[in-house]
Each structure stands twice: as C-alpha cells, then as structure tokens.
Amino acid sequence: MTASGEGPGGGSRAEVLRRVREALGGARGTRPPVPRRYARRLTDDEAVNRADVLALFTERVADNRASVRHVSADELGTAVAAALWGREAKQIVVPADLPFGWLAELDGVRALADTPAVDVDTLAAVDGVVTGCAAAIAQTGTVVLDGGRAQGRRALTAVPAYHLCVVHADQIVGTVPEAVERLDPARPLTWISGPSATHGIEMVRVEGVHGPLHLEVLVVED
Amino acid sequence: MPKFAAAARSALADTGLRRNLRGGIAAAREREAAAAAELGGWDDLREAGRAIRDAALLDLDAHLEELERAVTEAGGTVHWAADAAEACEIVTGLVRAAGADEVVKASSATTREIGLTAALARAGVTARETALADLAVQLGDDEPSHLLSPALHRDRAEIRELFRRTMPAAGPDLTDDPAGLAAAVRVHLRERFLRARVAVTGANFLVAETGTLVVLESEGNARMCLTLPGTLISVAGIDKVVPTWADMEVFLQLLPRSSSGDRMTPYVATSTGVTAGDGPRAFHLVLLDNGRTRALADEVGRTALRCIRCSACMNVCPVYERAGGRAYGPVYPGPIGAILTPQLRGVDSAADASLPYASTLCGACADVCPVKIDIPDVLVHLRGTVVESRRRRPVPPPELMLMRGLAWTMGDPRRYETALRRGTRWARLLSRGGRIRRLPGLLGKWTEARDLPAPPSESFRAWWTRRRP
Ligand code: SF4
Numbered sequence: 001m002t003a004s005g006e007g008p009g010g011g012s013r014a015e016v017l018r019r020v021r022e023a024l025g026g027a028r029g030t031r032p033p034v035p036r037r038y039a040r041r042l043t044d045d046e047a048v049n050r051a052d053v054l055a056l057f058t059e060r061v062a063d064n065r066a067s068v069r070h071v072s073a074d075e076l077g078t079a080v081a082a083a084l085w086g087r088e089a090k091q092i093v094v095p096a097d098l099p100f101g102w103l104a105e106l107d108g109v110r111a112l113a114d115t116p117a118v119d120v121d122t123l124a125a126v127d128g129v130v131t132g133c134a135a136a137i138a139q140t141g142t143v144v145l146d147g148g149r150a151q152g153r154r155a156l157t158a159v160p161a162y163h164l165c166v167v168h169a170d171q172i173v174g175t176v177p178e179a180v181e182r183l184d185p186a187r188p189l190t191w192i193s194g195p196s197a198t199h200g201i202e203m204v205r206v207e208g209v210h211g212p213l214h215l216e217v218l219v220v221e222d
Numbered sequence: 223m224p225k226f227a228a229a230a231r232s233a234l235a236d237t238g239l240r241r242n243l244r245g246g247i248a249a250a251r252e253r254e255a256a257a258a259a260e261l262g263g264w265d266d267l268r269e270a271g272r273a274i275r276d277a278a279l280l281d282l283d284a285h286l287e288e289l290e291r292a293v294t295e296a297g298g299t300v301h302w303a304a305d306a307a308e309a310c311e312i313v314t315g316l317v318r319a320a321g322a323d324e325v326v327k328a329s330s331a332t333t334r335e336i337g338l339t340a341a342l343a344r345a346g347v348t349a350r351e352t353a354l355a356d357l358a359v360q361l362g363d364d365e366p367s368h369l370l371s372p373a374l375h376r377d378r379a380e381i382r383e384l385f386r387r388t389m390p391a392a393g394p395d396l397t398d399d400p401a402g403l404a405a406a407v408r409v410h411l412r413e414r415f416l417r418a419r420v421a422v423t424g425a426n427f428l429v430a431e432t433g434t435l436v437v438l439e440s441e442g443n444a445r446m447c448l449t450l451p452g453t454l455i456s457v458a459g460i461d462k463v464v465p466t467w468a469d470m471e472v473f474l475q476l477l478p479r480s481s482s483g484d485r486m487t488p489y490v491a492t493s494t495g496v497t498a499g500d501g502p503r504a505f506h507l508v509l510l511d512n513g514r515t516r517a518l519a520d521e522v523g524r525t526a527l528r529c530i531r532c533s534a535c536m537n538v539c540p541v542y543e544r545a546g547g548r549a550y551g552p553v554y555p556g557p558i559g560a561i562l563t564p565q566l567r568g569v570d571s572a573a574d575a576s577l578p579y580a581s582t583l584c585g586a587c588a589d590v591c592p593v594k595i596d597i598p599d600v601l602v603h604l605r606g607t608v609v610e611s612r613r614r615r616p617v618p619p620p621e622l623m624l625m626r627g628l629a630w631t632m633g634d635p636r637r638y639e640t641a642l643r644r645g646t647r648w649a650r651l652l653s654r655g656g657r658i659r660r661l662p663g664l665l666g667k668w669t670e671a672r673d674l675p676a677p678p679s680e681s682f683r684a685w686w687t688r689r690r691p
Contacts, residue, residue, distance in 0.1 A: 019304075158449050185494055194488050
C-alpha cells in the first residue's frame with residue numbers, strides 16, 4: 001500500500017474506495033432529486049391548534065407506557081416532589097444546571113448535582129434522575145435530550161431505573177421532520193419514547209431491561 | 223453450513239419451533255401494518271427512502287470520503303476493512319491497545335457477519351452480548367433466527383432454563399414471566415456495563431454530512447455501550463451511509479414503524495465523534511466492505527444494499543414463517559438474507575448458492591419493504607447468476623444437464639415414448655404414499671425443496687394409443 005492511499009486509521013482505505021469506484025463505473029448521469037411528498041407537519045386530522053398538539057403529545061406518551069401529567073409553571077416544584085415521593089425516592093442525581101426552582105419543594109429527597117461528575121456506582125445506586133429536554137415530538141410521544149441546559153451528560157439518564165423529564169409546552173413540535181430540523185446533530189442526542197423495553201422473548205413487548213424502567217413526563221404549560 | 227433445504231427440513235420437523243415462530247411473527251406483522259397505516263402518506267415516505275438510499279449508493283465513494291472527514295473533524299478515527307478478517311484484526315488491535323480483556327457488545331448483525339466474537343476470543347478477549355435475545359443466543363451457543371428478535375426460536379420456558387443454567391445470579395425461583403427474565407438480564411449485565419472499558423456496536427445509519435452514528439434500540443443496552451466505556455468501536459458496512467442529517471427524518475419514521483411497529487423505537491441514540499465530558503474519550507469507526515462492493519457492481523443486485531434491516535420482509539414471508547431464520551445460515555435471515563448473503567459471500571458454496579431458491583416468489587416482502595427493494599426480482603436475477611456460474615464448471619449443474627437431456631429425448635417421438643414408460647416405472651418404485659421425496663442422482667437437487675407426486679401407472683400417450691380402436 002502506498003502512503004498516499006492510507007487514511008490516518010490505516011487499513012484498506014485505498015482498496016475499498018477503488019472497489020467502490022470500479023463497481024459504480026465511470027459515467028454517472030445526474031441524480032434525480034429525492035421526491036419528498038411526505039407530510040412535514042401534522043395534518044388537520046391530527047391537530048389544528050396548539051391545544052391539539054399538546055393533547056396528541058400526552059396521548060402518545062401514555063401510549064408509549066410512560067406516565068404523563070400537565071402542570072402549570074408555579075406548580076412544577078410541587079409536582080416534581082410529588083412524583084419522587086410517589087416512587088419513594090431517597091436519593092436522585094440531577095444535572096448541575098437544573099433550575100433551582102424545580103427542586104425547591106423537595107423534602108426528604110437528596111439531590112446530587114453532577115458536579116464534579118458522579119461515579120457510575122453512584123449512578124447505579126440512586127433512585128432516579130430529573131432532567132429537562134431539548135425538544136419533544138407529539139406524533140410519536142418522544143422527548144429528545146441533547147446534553148444542553150438542564151439535561152446533563154448522557155450517562156445520567158442511561159443508568160438509573162427512573163427518569164423524570166420536564167417538558168415545556170413550547171418545546172413540543174408536531175412531527176419527526178420538525179424535530180430533525182430543530183436539533184443539532186453535532187451534539188449527542190438521545191431520543192426517548194417510553195421506558196426500556198424488549199421484544200426479545202417470543203416477540204412480546206416487555207418493559208424494563210437496561211435503561212430506565214419507568215419514564216415520567218411533566219408537561220409545563222406556561 | 224448446510225444448504226437451505228436441508229436446514230429447513232429439520233426446522234420444519236420441529237413443531238415447537240414452528241409454533242414459536244408463528245405466534246410472534248403474526249403479532250409483529252399486525253403491529254407493523256397498523257403503524258404504517260396510521261401515518262398518512264406511507265408510500266410517499268417509502269418512495270423518499272428508496273431514493274435517498276439509491277442516491278447514497280450511487281455516489282458512495284464521495285459520501286464515504288465526506289463521512290471520514292466529518293468523523294475525523296469531530297475527534298473520531300476511521301478505519302477501512304476490505305473483508306471480515308481485516309475488520310476483526312482492526313478491532314482486536316484497538317481492544318488490545320485499550321488494555322481490555324472484555325468488551326460489551328450491542329446492535330450486532332454486522333459484527334456477527336464478520337465473526338468478531340470468535341476472533342476476539344482467539345485473542346483472549348471476551349465479548350459480552352448485551353441485548354436480551356443476543357445474550358440468550360450467546361449463552362445457548364446458538365445461531366440467531368431473526369434480525370429484531372434473534373432468539374425467536376426459543377420460547378420463554380426454554381429461555382428460563384437457559385438463564386437458570388448459565389446466570390450465577392438467577393436463582394431457582396426465576397419464573398418464565400418475560401418481565402422477570404428481563405430483570406434477570408439487567409442484574410446479570412449491570413456490573414459488566416459499569417466496569418467495561420471498551421464497547422463494540424454496530425450502526426443503523428452513518429450520516430456522511432455530519433459524521434453522525436445513529437443507533438436505534440429498545441432495551442437501553444446500546445445507550446450504555448455508547449455512553450459508559452472510555453472507548454467506543456463501531457463496526458458498520460459501507461452501505462450504512464445516508465447523505466445528510468435531514469435524510470434522517472425519513473428513516474426515523476420508516477425504520478421504527480416497519481421493524482417493531484412502534485411509532486418511534488424506545489431509544490434513538492446519535493453520537494458524533496467525541497464530546498468533551500460526555501461519553502467515550504475515543505471513538506473508532508470501522509468501515510467494512512466484505513462483499514458489499516461486489517453487490518454494488520451488480521445493477522440489479524445492488525438494490526439489496528438499500529436495506530435498512532427492519533425485518534418486515536421476514537415477518538411476512540411464508541417460507542421464513544415455516545422454516546425459521548437459522549435455515550438461512552449465519553449471516554442475514556429471511557428474504558433479505560436470501561438476496562444479500564449470496565452477494566456478500568459469492569455463490570461458490572452450495573449453501574450460499576441455494577439461498578436464492580429459498581422463496582416461492584410470492585412478493586409479500588416487496589410490498590412491505592420500506593425502501594422498496596424488489597426482492598423477488600433480485601432472487602430471479604441471482605438464480606440466473608448461480609446457473610451461469612455453474613455453466614463453466616467441469617460438472618454442469620443439474621438444471622443444465624436436465625435441459626440438455628430433455629432436448630435429446632423429446633427430439634424424437636420413439637425415444638420420448640420409451641423414456642416415458644421407463645420413467646414411470648422408476649418413479650413408481652421411488653414413491654412412497656404417492657409422493658416422491660427425492661429423485662435419484664443429479665435430479666435430486668430439484669426435489670430438495672419440493673416433493674413430487676408419483677406419476678400414474680400409464681402415461682396419457684400410452685393410454686390414448688391403447689384406447690384407439
Ligand atoms: S429488505 Fe426491506 S423489508 Fe427486508 S429488512 Fe431490508 S429494508 Fe426491511
């Protein structure tokens with residue numbers, strides 16, 4: 001192999017690219033454009049106004065077997081505390097930049113901020129994690145985290161058994177194309193649609209393998 | 223590896239296996255149909271999916287170079303492997319360099335294709351499967367039988383027995399309740415995840431424009447692999463490339479709905495290079511050819527490379543539903559396996575050459591395929607390739623011999639009548655209960671996948687001659 005054909009990782013870079021070019025042949029006409037006739041937004045059957053979008057999101061999150069509740073901004077602290085009490089959580093982790101008000105009503109629950117980074121054994125031992133999100137999708141009942149404000153690093157939501165996610169109503173978009181447009185792929189993204197599940201036994205869906213066994217979503221209507 | 227028909231015959235005789243396959247598959251088929259129907263304009267999405275995959279393949283060289291650039295800029299390293307052996311060598315070297323003697327593995331059809339687990343074992347490295355069904359297959363020392371649900375050939379009672387035998391933490395009170403089995407897997411693998419220094423995964427998509435690795439999964443095992451260990455190695459076929467991030471809006475709708483029938487797969491994880499303070503400190507992407515360029519060179523066959531491994535085609539296939547996935551050999555099961563495996567591996571071995579015949583050409587697979595691969599069309603095309611490749615051999619294939627022989631016999635009425643008489647006598651000797659399971663000699667090939675009714679004692683021609691006054 002000549003040095004010019006080798007990428008930084010080495011291996012058969014030049015050979016693979018040569019085979020690809022040989023397989024495709026020399027003259028390659030122009031490519032016809034990709035037909036994109038599919039819907040980019042919700043249809044009128046699905047939602048005509050914002051209230052419908054929120055209702056659709058709520059319905060679809062529940063379909064994904066997650067719990068979901070609507071709260072007003074000033075109820076949020078109480079709602080977070082109530083959810084954690086409901087799970088009998090004693091100790092949780094939170095991203096370092098979680099808004100202080102979200103945890104203001106916590107009583108009897110210790111919240112560890114992820115600064116400095118909490119080690120994996122602690123992550124595995126805590127009773128849950130509370131985060132915000134970057135966007136949410138009504139049509140599929142999905143929340144998306146991108147490591148931005150109030151979300152923390154990915155391990156925080158991958159390891160604990162319970163995830164409480166706060167979604168602001170204005171973060172909810174209608175469809176997958178709207179979400180893809182809004183998200184930045186340079187950031188690590190985690191799209192979450194319900195709790196961990198498997199089809200590994202007789203192709204029946206069962207909740208709970210490695211990820212959070214319970215997902216709870218609080219929708220804040222401002 | 224036995225030929226498809228031989229492997230299928232034993233699977234067909236296993237009634238427990240057939241029951242396991244039928245129940246699960248019928249339910250999956252219904253979920254998928256409902257998920258596709260709910261979304262208006264499903265066919266428009268499929269059309270876009272087809273066009274994007276074609277665009278990716280037809281300028282694959284440019285997209286691969288763009289991908290390499292983007293991954294490198296984001297702090298990752300790209301490696302190129304011409305074949306399975308080279309890919310295994312690269313991964314083994316990386317694991318050694320990281321000083322690990324154990325790796326956790328997720329999303330693994332491609333790593334299975336290259337036989338990575340065995341290669342790592344030879345180097346003294348243990349590879350732990352982390353998805354429930356993959357783990358069951360690994361613990362049972364089995365071949366996978368379905369893309370989405372590799373342990374589909376085992377029912378819950380068998381899986382319980384297996385876990386009881388092989389998981390130290392699973393006590394005798396483990397029941398066959400699937401939720402309990404899932405919990406046992408969680409416990410069994412937890413420590414391994416927390417201690418793992420290297421993870422090896424596959425990829426569902428690689429976005430050329432941004433260098434982004436996209437993985438869809440439901441258990442949370444791939445998220446752990448992508449997040450916890452310090453070194454992440456992803457092995458992906460060069461066919462996994464899509465040109466732009468915006469293209470993901472199509473596949474993030476097509477793939478979940480056609481694979482598990484979910485509106486969205488529980489977890490979609492995307493990862494671009496290395497992110498400071500979050501996830502692995504080193505990311506290696508191994509781009510694998512291993513026969514893909516051979517398929518790419520065939521204008522009909524290359525459409526198989528559009529495949530996004532959703533498994534919808536196997537869930538509607540009547541042959542798959544009865545024969546099960548393991549009859550297709552160790553690479554990819556079902557209709558897609560029947561067109562992809564012989565192209566990736568070539569048709570030199572009898573087993574690989576038998577795969578294009580593992581179909582009744584009913585066309586159900588083409589109707590559901592989210593990227594509109596005309597599987598029956600490719601099957602017929604590959605049958606031609608198989609016969610053609612055998613034509614040049616010193617011993618011609620039975621089809622060719624048969625046709626040549628027939629031409630000689632039927633060219634003369636006397637020869638033809640003599641042959642009919644003799645043939646009838648022989649055939650009736652071979653038959654049992656009115657059916658012929660296997661023709662003798664070279665003709666045996668044709669009866670591998672079908673039984674033949676025994677001919678009547680007298681041919682029509684003989685009867686006609688006799689009854690004429
Ligand atoms: S061939 Fe089509 S239907 Fe079959 S797994 Fe691939 S994408 Fe899915």
